[in-house]
Amino acid sequence: MSDPRIRFTISFTEPQAHYVEIEMDITDFTETTLDIGMPVWTPGSYLIREYERHVEVVEAFAGTDRIHCMKISKNTWRIQDPPLHTKIRYRVYGFEISVRTNMINVDRAFLSPSATFMYIKNRIDLSCTVQVILPEKWHHISTGLPKTANDEHTFYAENFDVLYDSPIEIGNQDIWYFEAAGVQHEFAMVGSGNYDKQQLTSDITKIIKEETAIWGENPNINYVFITHNYQTGGGGLEHLNSTVLGASRNAYQVPNAYKNFLCLIAHEYFHLWNVKRLRPKELGPFNYDEENYTTGLWIMEGFTSYYDNLVIRRCGFFSVQEYLDMLANDFNQVYNRPGYRIQSAALASFDAWIKQYRPDENSANTSISYYNKGAMLAVALDLYILTETQGTKRLDDVLRAAYRSFYKQENRGFYEKEFQTLAENVTGVNLSAIFEAAHSTEELDYNLYFNRVGYELIDLNRDRQELSLGIKIATQDGRTFIKNVERGSGAWDAGLNVDDELIAINGNRLDTAGKELEFILQNGQIDEIVDVLISRDGLIRTIHAPIRPSTKQQWCIREKPEATSIEKKIAEIWLSVSKYL
Known part of the structure; x- marks a missing residue:
């Protein structure tokens, strides 16, 4: 018996009113009950967003005849005794500016697939195609999904995990292409901006080369950057072979803002490996109907937050001091929130679903960001490995080995203890104190690590009497x-x-x-x-x-006046510009 075949057709009859129409054709479904559902969250953004709240007028048809379709839960519709060929039609409203939600207007449409496409319950494994019917004045489609052989406006997803990880931008975006690390890259700029294509291409190529060198290979054939330009914009969301970024349209010529944009690109591209392929056991395969809990986001997002700035330094965009200032900001972000005494990095990871994306007036007193705290733990690991191995090993080696072992060889997610064991086996260094600190509110003495490379972490407000x-x-x-x-x-x-x-x-x-x-x-x-x-x-x-x-802290990282030659040598390895560029 063959698997059911699924074909989506999307069209826009009222884009000015922020609607997309979806037709879902299901062929050769032979079971007596057909349940279809809309995801309630999207990978990479750990919050139940209730995408089904924007779904309207769900109807089912056998040919031209309407058949009964009953809603049985907040995000599930049921068709009893469906025909072999069932058409399901529905509309979705989208008018929210973010990298994880639908935005449809008279000029363009950004579709977050989790907020757009329904799936057959318990059959995430099925493949599907998506045909886009372009409005008359829209000309381009940007997505990481491959095109089908016979239609440039129809795309293929080998399963719904891939579909839900492949956002779609439709409209008149400014598109250009470049090759980096043996991979074809598309850059799609949505909206006007004072960006320099040649400069962006050159700078992003350096980032891609450096990150590919860290991991040992680039897993993609092609990759798509989708950037939404606004008066004031920011944020990003990683995907399997693409990313969606937010940017301020007139900030590309402002040096600090431009470097921050490059950091954002470095962060989201790093996720190609760290989270999209190397991942905790709990982060895939996904359950799209409810929370998927893990204590490991401090590794996934925290390590990525450590490396985004470090990669920008390795590419030569940051001076040493600029990089150290960015690193010190992670300490300021954590230690100026009383919540660091309440919530560990691991607990912050686990509670992402209820805290990270739902801040309130008391959040600073009760919680921290696993991004910042994870970056603090990552630099401790990197410096400890560097100094214990006399500069022959570092955190790069751990990530590369973990990627090769858990993803390439075993094709599975890891348990945190497994990750620690691998890290210790690769480096020959006992890292238990740092991994245990991720699960505790007892703070590490980070100067035990910075001092070993000739630097010190200093609170400039320590002796002030404000x-x-x-x-x-x-x-x-x-x-x-x-x-x-x-x-x-x-x-x-x-x-x-x-x-x-x-x-x-x-x-x-x-x-x-x-x-x-x-x-x-x-x-x-x-x-x-x-x-x-x-x-x-x-x-x-x-x-x-x-x-x-005042309890306000102002941390900085400075070179010790009495740093030894050995400490300086290890620091040079830590902070050096990449040899791959």
Whole structure:
């Protein structure tokens, strides 16, 4: 008995109203019950996004005759006793600017496949084709899916995991091609921008070559960069042989902004190997109906966050100091969130589904980013391996061996303990302290690692005597509101709340520039009680709050004056420009 055949046809009769129409043809389905479903999340973005909420008018047909189609759960529709050939038609609304959601308008359409295409339940393994009916004034289609032999507007996916990992950009994007590391690359620029194609191509080629050298091979035949240009844009999402990026259209000629864009490219391209192929056991095959939990995102995203800046340094785009400043920012991001005492890197990974993409006014007090904390742990691993092996091994060697072992040879995901064991076998170094730190809120002494390469991690605020209430404020319509209260601060203990309107302190009316508050903090004494007049839900009250030393940290990484020649030699290996460029 042959497998069912699936063909999608997508069209746009009302793009100005942000709709795409989908027809799903299912042939040779012989079971008595046909259940079709819409994914509730998309790989790489660990949040239940409920894509089915944008689905409208699901209808089923046998030929031209409509047949009964019943919705049986939030994202599942059932057809009982379906014919051998069933057509399912539905519409999807898409009007959200992001790299992971549909955006359809009169000029173009970006389709996130998880938010667009339904699948036969329990048959993710089936192949399918996708035909795009272009509106009259749209001319281009950019996607990592291969074209079928007989139609340049029809694409093939060998299974639904591939389909859901292959976004589609349709419209009039600016497209150019280049070869790097033996792979054909397409760059699709959506919207205008002051980008320089020749410069981008040259710089991105260096990134691709360096990352391919790290991993030992490039697994693709072709790769697609889709970049959405906005007035203010950012973010990215990795895919199997493509990525979707957000950028600010007029920032390409601003040096710092351009380097940040190159970092974003380095990050998403690094995911070709780290997460898309080398992955924790839990991250594939996927269950698209619910959360897929793992404690390993600190390795997947954290290591990638470490390498994105490091690759930019190896390509020569960052000076040594620029790179060290970017690395120090990871420490600042973590240590200026009281949540680092509450949540480990592994727990942050596991809780991504409920915390990472749903920040609120208390998030800084309860959580950290596995991106930043993972990068901190990655640099500790890299430096420890470098120094313990006298510069003959580093984290590159671990990743390359893990890719070869778990993906190339065994074609499976890894358990974290397996990854640690492999890392120790490859390097001959006991790495247990760092891997254990990923599961603990007890902090490593990172200078144990930086000092060994002649550098030190310094908090520039360590000896400063700045005072603080422990609040962040914002002004709105000439009024000042509390937007964050720091755990353990005077404001926290006194009971000041987010959304309290600050009116006066010690009888002095606050100005919107914050000068009165600044004066009191600059001239106050530790544990001095100040009277804070607030409006809470329209009711006036006075809160008596102590001012205390500020906990804000400002980390930097500096070379030790007394660094030895051996330390400098290892540091040179760590920070060197690539030999492959």
